[in-house]
C-alpha cells in the first residue's frame with residue numbers, strides 16, 4: 001500500500017507537500033484550499049511543479065464538508081453544487097489524482113432514497129460543469145447515524161449506481177475509524193474480513209482506491225468520530241493486519257488522518273506492520 005498522511009493545507013500547499021516529503025510519504029491528502037483564501041494560478045502552478053519533482057507519488061484531494069448537497073432546500077442545494085464545482089476545479093489545477101466526497105445528510109422529512117437522489121444529481125451537475133479529464137471521484141464511508149448517509153458501503157453503492165447512470169465512475173474510500181463508529185467490529189480478523197467482503201460485494205473487486213487508516217477512541221457503533229493514534233485506540237493490531245496483509249491492496253493508497261503531533265510514530269507503526277506481514281508472507285512455505 002502507498003502510505004501517506006492527511007496534510008494541513010492552512011500553512012499553504014507547498015508546506016503540506018514538504019510535510020509529506022519530510023515524513024517519507026508515498027502519498028498525501030489535503031483539502032483543496034485554505035478557508036477564506038482564494039488560491040492564485042501561481043499557487044497552483046508552484047504546487048504542481050513541486051509535486052512533479054517530489055518523491056510523493058499519489059495526490060488525494062478531500063472535498064470540504066458539504067452538509068447541504070442532499071438538501072431539499074433548493075437554494076442550499078444549489079450553493080453546495082457551486083462549492084463542489086469549485087473544489088473539483090481546484091483539485092484539477094493542483095494535479096490531483098483522486099477527489100474524495102462524503103454524502104452528508106438528507107433533510108428532515110425526506111428519506112435516504114430521496115437524499116441519495118438529490119445528492120447524486122448535485123454531484124453530476126458539478127462534475128459536468130467542471131468536466132475534469134483525469135480526476136477520479138471517490139466516495140467515502142462516514143460514521144453515519146440519524147439522517148447522515150453513507151455510513152454503510154451499501155448506501156455508497158446506491159449513490160455510485162446513480163452516478164454511473166450519468167457516466168460517472170465512482171470508486172471507494174474505506175475509513176476504518178468511520179466503519180468502527182458505524183458498527184463494523186474491525187478489531188478482529190473476522191470483523192475486518194466481513195467488512196472488506198461487504199465492500200467488495202457492493203462495489204465489486206478492485207474498486208477500493210483509498211483506505212483511510214485510522215484507529216479510534218470512539219465506542220463501537222456509537223456513530224462518533226474520534227480518530228486516534230495507532231496502537232493507542234480500540235482497533236488494535238489484529239484487524240488492521242488482516243487488511244494490510246491483502247496483496248490485492250498493494251497498489252491502493254493508505255492515508256492516515258490522525259490528530260497532529262505524532263505523525264512520524266503513526267507512519268512508522270504502519271510501515272512496521274506492512275514490513276512484518278511481508279516477511280511473514282515470504283517465509284510461508286510454498287511461496
Ligand SMILES: [Zn+2]
Nearest residue numbers: 062100102140
Ligand atoms: Zn473523509
Ligand SMILES: [Zn+2]
Nearest residue numbers: 140175212257
Ligand atoms: Zn476519512
